[in-house]
Every structure is written in structure tokens, then in C-alpha cells.
């Protein structure tokens with residue numbers, strides 16, 4: 463029989479829940495990795511056992527996400543925030559090599575801003591000063607009062623530049639609970655058909671909080687997809703990159719032409735040339751992520767997770783509708799733009815939020831407080847949160863509505 467180690471149900475937004483079976487196996491690996499007699503946090507990252515593990519980590523991602531041979535899979539550190547800088551620097555270097563005659567002032571980067579994380583990414587591009595940052599669309603414009611990120615904008619609101627060095631979007635906004643639909647026919651889908659035509663589109667996507675929860679639509683049309691591991695995959699410390707070959711450029715040659723020099727560990731070429739082992743990687747985070755990915759494959763891969771995650775989110779949104787109809791709750795995101803992974807809402811009435819959180823904790827459910835910048839409640843439904851645990855939360859919300 464499985465032991466639960468007095469664990470509670472963890473609905474936290476990240477770092478977040480990991481499967482108990484993986485943690486049990488990892489605890490053995492911490493003591494002795496693959497019968498080497500050395501623990502995983504103690505073994506050389508250049509040992510044959512660990513390098514084989516990294517090669518398999520790549521295969522597990524490539525096969526489950528169906529990543530084409532046009533794209534490399536790279537591993538690094540620095541999290542999503544590190545990539546806010548890295549994508550700008552690498553893509554500006556690429557642009558400079560393609561257009562040696564252009565100055566930084568002539569260069570445009572396009573940012574689709576649908577929440578706090580894409581807003582932050584655009585701010586970093588501005589800070590790095592590689593040219594003009596064009597906000598393709600700002601989701602707040604369409605909210606009542608113009609301040610909240612509460613929907614994915616309609617396709618006709620997007621104003622892409624003609625020849626940007628990159629086009630950036632965040633697939634799932636973890637703080638605001640806003641996510642692009644994966645149905646091309648939905649008004650809340652990403653407008654792939656409106657992207658600048660001609661050549662390889664420099665499309666960059668932050669998948670930090672939705673990576674490996676379902677297949678990625680139009681994956682092959684992306685230049686870069688990146689994700690921190692600490693939501694669906696493993697502990698913090700590992701960042702996963704899927705980079706199209708033409709975006710792995712000689713950043714030093716670009717710097718000679720006037721592009722901003724790229725720190726060696728942020729250069730995609732450094733990562734690609736060294737098999738993601740230029741310097742010491744986050745060995746333990748890679749190990750646990752590998753165990754999670756192996757388990758995912760055994761459980762039927764992304765098809766299985768997509769179906770389960772669809773049902774999990776459906777159950778939560780459905781009880782929230784009931785609560786809203788009774789005036790007890792208020793959903794913060796407009797219909798059709800709600801995230802599968804991070805569901806956000808408010809409890810109506812004085813002290814009601816405190817009562818809700820205390821009641822949840824009494825029933826063994828934690829991590830439900832919204833992000834400090836926006837408040838309210840946030841339920842994170844990452845892969846390791848089981849459907850039975852979601853049912854437990856839904857029961858609690860039903861009881862709370864009736865109180």
C-alpha cells in the first residue's frame with residue numbers, strides 16, 4: 463500500500479506537487495544513482511551514467527512532444543526569468559547576422575502581452591535596449607477599467623511588425639490565469655495565421671506553466687519554446703529549451719557586427735555545442751525531471767495528460783459557475799480564456815477569503831492563495847495533482863457555496 467508521509471494536497475503554483483512514487487525513487491537515487499555507489503547530487507555531470515541519463519531526458523521530451531529534427535532540445539539554468547534576457551540577446555544576434563546593415567535602432571521586437579509574465583518579458587527587452595519593443599496587443603485594454611489581464615484579445619486586435627527580430631508570447635499566464643486556447647477556430651487561440659509572412663518566423667513562446675500538460679499546437683512553427691521545470695516536470699533549477707536550428711547562431715560574430723555581446727552561458731550555441739554541459743548543470747533537478755518524464759510516458763504520454771487535465775479544469779470551472787450564480791464566488795477570467803493549469807477566482811464578502819482558505823487547510827488542502835500581486839484564490843492543477851484530489855477540492859467548494 464502507498465504511504466502518504468502525512469502530505470497534504472498541494473495546489474501551489476510553483477514549485478508545486480510532484481508524484482510521491484517519483485520522490486520515493488529519487489530518494490533512493492540520492493543515496494545511490496543507478497548502482498554507481500554515488501548519490502545523484504554527488505556524481506560527476508560528465509560521468510557516463512549521467513550523460514546517458516541526459517541523452518534519455520532529451521528523448522523523453524522529443525518523443526512525447528513530437529519535436530521535429532529541425533529543433534534542438536537544450537537544458538540550462540536561470541529559470542523563465544533567465545530566458546526573458548536570453549531570448550532577446552540570441553534573437554537580436556540572429557537578426558544582426560541576417561541584416562548586417564541594420565543598426566540596433568532599426569530593430570523591432572514584438573511582444574504579445576496577455577499577463578504579468580509577458581509584461582515582465584517585454585520590460586526586460588526594453589531594459590536590454592536592442593531597439594524598439596512593439597507591444598502587439600495588451601490584454602488589459604479589453605478589461606473593464608483597463609487594468610486587469612482577464613482575457614485573450616480577439617485576433618483583429620493584434621498589430622504585428624513587418625520584420626521583427628522576435629515575436630513573443632506567453633502561452634499560460636500563471637498569475638492571471640489567462641491561457642491561449644489550443645483550438646485554432648477559437649477566438650482565444652494564438653493568431654498563427656496573422657504572423658509576418660516570408661522566411662522562418664522568429665516566434666518565441668514561454669511555456670513555463672503549461673509545458674508537458676498537453677501537446678503544443680504548431681510546435682514546428684516556433685523558433686524557441688522554453689519552460690522552467692518547476693510546475694509540471696520537476697524541481698526548480700532546470701530550464702528546458704526547444705530551439706530551431708537557425709536560432710543557434712554565432713553570437714560573437716554578431717557582436718563583431720555591433721550586436722550586444724551575449725554572456726557565454728546564455729548563448730544557445732554554447733549550450734548546443736556542449737550538449738547542454740558547458741558548465742555544471744542542475745544535476746538533481748534534471749534527475750527528478752527525468753523520473754517524472756519516464757512516469758508520464760508509462761502512463762500514456764501527453765494524450766493521457768491532456769484528457770485528464772481537460773477533465774480536472776472542467777470540474778473546477780463548473781463548480782465556480784455554480785458559486786458565481788449563487789453570488790458566493792467571482793471568476794476573474796472571461797469565459798473561453800481561462801487557464802487549464804491556474805484557475806483564479808475571488809470569494810465574495812468580508813473575511814470570506816480567509817474563511818475559505820482556513821476551511822481548505824482544515825481539509826488538508828494548501829497552496830490556494832492567489833499571487834501576491836493580484837490576490838484572490840488560485841488553484842494550480844499541474845500534472846501531479848490527481849483527479850481524486852481535484853474532486854476533493856470541488857466537494858469542498860460545493861459545501862462552501864451552501865454554507
Ligand SMILES: Cc1ncc(COP(=O)(O)O)c(C=O)c1O
Pocket residue numbers: 476540541542543544579632634635636637668669670671690
Ligand atoms: C509563465 C511564467 N514565466 C516565467 C516565470 C519566471 O520563472 P522563474 O521563476 O523560473 O524565473 C514564471 C514563474 O512562475 C512563469 O509562471
